[in-house]
Amino acid sequence: MLGYIFRKFLFNNSLKSKDKYMNENTDTAGSNGDPLSSDLDKNLAVIKEILRDSSDVTFHEFNFGHDRRFKGALVFINSLADKEEINKNILQPLLYDSLMLHNTVDMDFTQIDTISRNILSVTDYLKVNLLSSLLDNLLAGSAILLIHGSNEALAVRLGKGKSRSIEEPGTEVVVRGPREGFIEDVSVNIALIRRKIKDTDLCVERFVMGDKSKTDVYIVYIRSLVNPKLIEEIRRRLNRVKIEAILESGYIEQYIEDSPGSIFPTVSNCEKPDKVAAKILEGRAAILVDGTPFVLVVPMVFIESFQSVEDYYARPFFVSIIRIIRFLSYIISTLGPAIYVALTVFHQELIPTQLLISIAEGRERVPFPAILEAFLMLFAFDLLREAGVRLPKPVGQTVGIVGAIVLGQASVEAGLISPIMVIVVSATAIASFAVPAQTDSGTVLRYIYLALAGIAGGFGVIMGLLATLLHLASLRSFGTPYLWPVVPLNLAGLKDVFFRMPLWSMTKRPTAITWDDGDPYNQGPGLMPSPNTQDNSDSQ
Amino acid sequence: MRKKTCLSMVKLVLYFFMMLTLSGCLGAREINDLEIVIGMGVDKGEGGQISLTAQIVNVSSSGGRPSSSGGGGEGKPFWNVSSKGDSIFEAVRQITHMTGNRLFISHNQAVIFGNDIAAEGLQKYLDFFLRAHEMRPTALILVAEDKASDVMDTKPETEKYPALNIAKLVETYGFTSHLYKVNMKDFASSLMSGTTAQIAPLLSIVKEEESEDIYVSGMVVFKDGKMVGKLSHDEARGLLWVLGKVESGVLDVSLPDGKGKAILEIMKAKGQVTPVMEDDKITFQIKIKAETSLSEQTTTENLATNEMFEKIQEASAEIIHQEIMAAFDKSKEFNADIFGFGEMLHKKYSEQWKKIEKNWDEIYPTIQLNINAETKIIKTDLLKKPVSPKKEEK
Known part of the structure; x- marks a missing residue:
C-alpha cells in the first residue's frame, strides 16, 4: 500500500515536466536530422559550426587518388580515436597506396563504397548519410571519412578505447570458481559471456539510451530458452526511458523495476560472467550497460539473494x-x-x-x-x-x-x-x-x-x-512471483532453496522464469554417478 | 482514484492506532526499573499478619565486571526484603516502600511456606500465587522446617542465590528419587481433586560450626492443604515407585549370606497400578519393573554370576517392596491418600466411586496393596570382577 502511495506521488510530480522535456527533444532533433550534402566544404562547415567550442576535434583535409584529383577530409576526436590506427589503416592507403594505382585502373573515388571495398584496410565501419548519425559516430570515437562529391560518409571505428584489464571483482569474491569479472567496456563484457555460452541462440540486442550520453545498452538472452514476452517487456520498458544520461546500470534499474516503492530489489545485479551466464541459461535476460561492470539480470526472485555462484561449484x-x-x-x-x-x-x-x-x-x-x-x-x-x-x-x-x-x-x-x-x-x-x-x-x-x-x-x-x-x-519481477518457489510452492524449484540438491538431481529449469511449455530439462535423466557395475562383473 | 488513495491512507493510519490501542500489551518496563524476585517466603508474623519475604537480585553488587566507581561495595548478591500485611498482595505492595520499584515476580522460582503457615493450611495463601498474572504456575512449592525467611537467608557456597539453589536442589530429585518437585499447578490440581493428599519437599537447615547449609530432609504430607506429617527419604521413594516417578537412585542390598553389600544404581523404573474392586474389598495391583546396574560391592566375591544376580535381584525387589509398604503405612497413619488411589478408582470404577467417595477417609486404611516388584541387573559398569587378590578366586 505504501508503494502505491509512493508511486502515485511520483507520477503526479513528473507529469508536468514530461511535456516540457518532449518538446525540447524534438527541437534539437530537427537540425541534426538533415541529410549530408555532396559538397565537402559545406559538410565540414556544418560540423565545425556544431562542434565550434571543442578544441579536440581534428579536421584533416587531403587530396588522394593516383592523380590527386579527389578531395577528402577526415574528422575525428583526438582524445577518442587511435591516431596510429588512423594513419596506418586510413590515411596511408588513401594517400600512398592509391598513388601506386595504375593509370588505367580509374576508380571513381567519389563513391564511398569504392573506397571502403578497394582501398581501406578496416572492417568496422558504417556508412552514414545523416548529419545526426555522423555526429553520433564521431562522438562515440569513430573517425569520419568525408569525400567531396558523395553525400555519404564513412564512420570507421578503430581500436579500442582505454579500458582496464579483466580483474577479480571486488564484490563477489569466490574461493573456488572463475576469477574474472566484468569491466567497464561493454564489448569485453559481451565477449566474456560469449566465451561461456557458444550457442547460436545467444542473442545480443543493442539499444542506445540517453539523449546526451548515448550509452550502449545490450539485452543478452538465449532465444530458445527465454520467454519471448519477457524480452518484449524489457524492450518496452527500455524504450520508455527518456533521460539525458545513463552513467551506470543503476539508472536503468530504477527506471525499469516493477516496484519502485519497495525496499526489496526486483532487478538483480552482478559482476561475474559465470553468474550471468548461469542466469541466462535459466531463461533470464541480462542487461549490459556500457561504462559499468555491473550487469542487470531480470527477472529476480528473493531466493537469488541467498545463492552464490560458488554454491554450485562446491x-x-x-x-x-x-x-x-x-x-x-x-x-x-x-x-x-x-x-x-x-x-x-x-x-x-x-x-x-x-x-x-x-x-x-x-x-x-x-x-x-x-x-x-x-x-x-x-x-x-x-x-x-x-x-x-x-x-x-x-x-x-x-x-x-x-x-x-x-x-x-x-x-x-x-x-x-x-x-x-x-x-x-x-x-x-x-x-x-x-x-x-x-x-x-x-x-x-x-x-x-x-x-x-x-x-x-x-x-x-x-x-x-x-x-x-x-x-x-x-511483489513481482517481470512477471515472476518474488517469493517463488516458496510462494507459489514449486517442488522442483525447492531443490535449490534451503538445501542445494546435487546438480544431477536438479534436472529442470525454473518454471516461473521461463513459463515455457517446451522442454524444461537442462540435462538428461539418471545422471547420478555410480561405479560401472557392468565392468566389475566382467572382471570377476 | 484520489479518493481511493485517501481512503486507504486513512485506513492505514487507523490500523496503526488500532495496533497500539487494542493490543493491550504495551507495558514497557525497562530492566533497570525491575526488582527481579527469584524466591518468596511466607511466614506467620505477629498478630496474625502475614510476613512476606521476597528474595530480590541485587544487581549492583553481583556484577561480574569491576565497577570503576567502587560504590557498590561487597554486598550480598541478593536482598531479602520482608514486609507485613493482612494479605499476600498487600504485603507484596508494601515491599515497594522499601524497594522503590514494583516487584517483578515472573522469575520467581520457588515459594517457601513456613512451618506455622503449613500447619494452618496453605489453601488460603495459594490464591494470590495462582491468580497473579506474572506468577508462573511452574514455580515450586516448598515447606521450611521452621521459618521460611531463615531458609532464604542461608547463603549457599557455590550458588550465588539461595532461591535458585533451592530450586536446583528440588529439580535434581532424580539422582536419588528421595523427593519430588511439586509446583503450584500440581499442588493446586491435587488440592482440587478432593481425595488426593498433597506433598511438598521439606527444607531443613544443618548448622555446622561455621556454615549453615540447606538440604531437603523429606516430603511434607498435606491433607486438604493442612500439613499432617512427614515422609522420610525412603518413604518418599516408596511413593515415587508407585507414581512411576523414580528416575535414578541407589539401592543398598545386603547380600543374603551377610558377608557384605551390593550397591545398585537404578537405571530405569516403571510403575503400574491397577485397582481391583471385588465386592467391598479394594486391592491395588502394583507392578514395579526396575533395571539396575551393579555400581559398587563391598565383598571380594565375584558377584557377576547368574546365581548371585538372582539373589541380589530378589533382595533388591524386597527393598522396593518395603519402601512402598513404608510409604503406604505412613499414609494410612495420616489417613492421607498421597498416591492418588482415589483418583485411579474414580477412573476405573466411576459408578461405584460415587458411593464410596464420601467415605474415602474410612475406606482408605482398609485397602490392600499387592506389590509385585521385579528388578534386573543389566550391567556391572566398568568392572567384570571385583578387584581382589588372585588367590581368593576359585
Missing part, C-alpha cells in the same frame, strides 16, 4: 549448511536488535532467569532506555561502515580500530551502553554482511522492526513481519 553438503546460515544471518541482521529490545523491555518473563540477571547487571548503570541504546549503537555502526567504505584503505582501517575501541569498550566501561547490547549489535552487523544482495533492504527493515519493537514489543515485531511477508508475496 559439493552440496557444506553448501546446504551455508545456505541455512545465510537465511539465519538475514533473520538476525533484520530482527536482532528488535527482538532484544522487545524481550528486555516488554517480555522479561521470556528470558531465562540467569540470563535476565546477567542482562540486568550489564544494564545497571546505563542511563538510556533500551530502545535509545539500540538506536545509538546501530547508528554508530552504520556511521562506521559508511565512513570506512568511502575512505582510502589505510585510513579506513584506523576508523575501524577507533570505532571498535570507542564503541566496544569505552562506551561499555563508561556505562553508556550495556555489554549485551554491544554483542547484539555486533552480531547483527556481522550477519548483515552475509547476504550482500539484501543489505539495503536488511538495513531499512532493521530500523523499522526496531522502532516497532520499541513501540509495541513482540506484538509490533510480529505485525512488522506480517506486513513484510504480505509485501514480499505481492
Whole structure:
C-alpha cells in the first residue's frame, strides 16, 4: 500500500515536466536530422559550426587518388580515436597506396563504397548519410571519412578505447570458481559471456539510451530458452526511458523495476560472467550497460539473494549448511536488535532467569532506555561502515580500530551502553554482511522492526513481519512471483532453496522464469554417478 | 482514484492506532526499573499478619565486571526484603516502600511456606500465587522446617542465590528419587481433586560450626492443604515407585549370606497400578519393573554370576517392596491418600466411586496393596570382577 502511495506521488510530480522535456527533444532533433550534402566544404562547415567550442576535434583535409584529383577530409576526436590506427589503416592507403594505382585502373573515388571495398584496410565501419548519425559516430570515437562529391560518409571505428584489464571483482569474491569479472567496456563484457555460452541462440540486442550520453545498452538472452514476452517487456520498458544520461546500470534499474516503492530489489545485479551466464541459461535476460561492470539480470526472485555462484561449484553438503546460515544471518541482521529490545523491555518473563540477571547487571548503570541504546549503537555502526567504505584503505582501517575501541569498550566501561547490547549489535552487523544482495533492504527493515519493537514489543515485531511477508508475496519481477518457489510452492524449484540438491538431481529449469511449455530439462535423466557395475562383473 | 488513495491512507493510519490501542500489551518496563524476585517466603508474623519475604537480585553488587566507581561495595548478591500485611498482595505492595520499584515476580522460582503457615493450611495463601498474572504456575512449592525467611537467608557456597539453589536442589530429585518437585499447578490440581493428599519437599537447615547449609530432609504430607506429617527419604521413594516417578537412585542390598553389600544404581523404573474392586474389598495391583546396574560391592566375591544376580535381584525387589509398604503405612497413619488411589478408582470404577467417595477417609486404611516388584541387573559398569587378590578366586 505504501508503494502505491509512493508511486502515485511520483507520477503526479513528473507529469508536468514530461511535456516540457518532449518538446525540447524534438527541437534539437530537427537540425541534426538533415541529410549530408555532396559538397565537402559545406559538410565540414556544418560540423565545425556544431562542434565550434571543442578544441579536440581534428579536421584533416587531403587530396588522394593516383592523380590527386579527389578531395577528402577526415574528422575525428583526438582524445577518442587511435591516431596510429588512423594513419596506418586510413590515411596511408588513401594517400600512398592509391598513388601506386595504375593509370588505367580509374576508380571513381567519389563513391564511398569504392573506397571502403578497394582501398581501406578496416572492417568496422558504417556508412552514414545523416548529419545526426555522423555526429553520433564521431562522438562515440569513430573517425569520419568525408569525400567531396558523395553525400555519404564513412564512420570507421578503430581500436579500442582505454579500458582496464579483466580483474577479480571486488564484490563477489569466490574461493573456488572463475576469477574474472566484468569491466567497464561493454564489448569485453559481451565477449566474456560469449566465451561461456557458444550457442547460436545467444542473442545480443543493442539499444542506445540517453539523449546526451548515448550509452550502449545490450539485452543478452538465449532465444530458445527465454520467454519471448519477457524480452518484449524489457524492450518496452527500455524504450520508455527518456533521460539525458545513463552513467551506470543503476539508472536503468530504477527506471525499469516493477516496484519502485519497495525496499526489496526486483532487478538483480552482478559482476561475474559465470553468474550471468548461469542466469541466462535459466531463461533470464541480462542487461549490459556500457561504462559499468555491473550487469542487470531480470527477472529476480528473493531466493537469488541467498545463492552464490560458488554454491554450485562446491559439493552440496557444506553448501546446504551455508545456505541455512545465510537465511539465519538475514533473520538476525533484520530482527536482532528488535527482538532484544522487545524481550528486555516488554517480555522479561521470556528470558531465562540467569540470563535476565546477567542482562540486568550489564544494564545497571546505563542511563538510556533500551530502545535509545539500540538506536545509538546501530547508528554508530552504520556511521562506521559508511565512513570506512568511502575512505582510502589505510585510513579506513584506523576508523575501524577507533570505532571498535570507542564503541566496544569505552562506551561499555563508561556505562553508556550495556555489554549485551554491544554483542547484539555486533552480531547483527556481522550477519548483515552475509547476504550482500539484501543489505539495503536488511538495513531499512532493521530500523523499522526496531522502532516497532520499541513501540509495541513482540506484538509490533510480529505485525512488522506480517506486513513484510504480505509485501514480499505481492511483489513481482517481470512477471515472476518474488517469493517463488516458496510462494507459489514449486517442488522442483525447492531443490535449490534451503538445501542445494546435487546438480544431477536438479534436472529442470525454473518454471516461473521461463513459463515455457517446451522442454524444461537442462540435462538428461539418471545422471547420478555410480561405479560401472557392468565392468566389475566382467572382471570377476 | 484520489479518493481511493485517501481512503486507504486513512485506513492505514487507523490500523496503526488500532495496533497500539487494542493490543493491550504495551507495558514497557525497562530492566533497570525491575526488582527481579527469584524466591518468596511466607511466614506467620505477629498478630496474625502475614510476613512476606521476597528474595530480590541485587544487581549492583553481583556484577561480574569491576565497577570503576567502587560504590557498590561487597554486598550480598541478593536482598531479602520482608514486609507485613493482612494479605499476600498487600504485603507484596508494601515491599515497594522499601524497594522503590514494583516487584517483578515472573522469575520467581520457588515459594517457601513456613512451618506455622503449613500447619494452618496453605489453601488460603495459594490464591494470590495462582491468580497473579506474572506468577508462573511452574514455580515450586516448598515447606521450611521452621521459618521460611531463615531458609532464604542461608547463603549457599557455590550458588550465588539461595532461591535458585533451592530450586536446583528440588529439580535434581532424580539422582536419588528421595523427593519430588511439586509446583503450584500440581499442588493446586491435587488440592482440587478432593481425595488426593498433597506433598511438598521439606527444607531443613544443618548448622555446622561455621556454615549453615540447606538440604531437603523429606516430603511434607498435606491433607486438604493442612500439613499432617512427614515422609522420610525412603518413604518418599516408596511413593515415587508407585507414581512411576523414580528416575535414578541407589539401592543398598545386603547380600543374603551377610558377608557384605551390593550397591545398585537404578537405571530405569516403571510403575503400574491397577485397582481391583471385588465386592467391598479394594486391592491395588502394583507392578514395579526396575533395571539396575551393579555400581559398587563391598565383598571380594565375584558377584557377576547368574546365581548371585538372582539373589541380589530378589533382595533388591524386597527393598522396593518395603519402601512402598513404608510409604503406604505412613499414609494410612495420616489417613492421607498421597498416591492418588482415589483418583485411579474414580477412573476405573466411576459408578461405584460415587458411593464410596464420601467415605474415602474410612475406606482408605482398609485397602490392600499387592506389590509385585521385579528388578534386573543389566550391567556391572566398568568392572567384570571385583578387584581382589588372585588367590581368593576359585
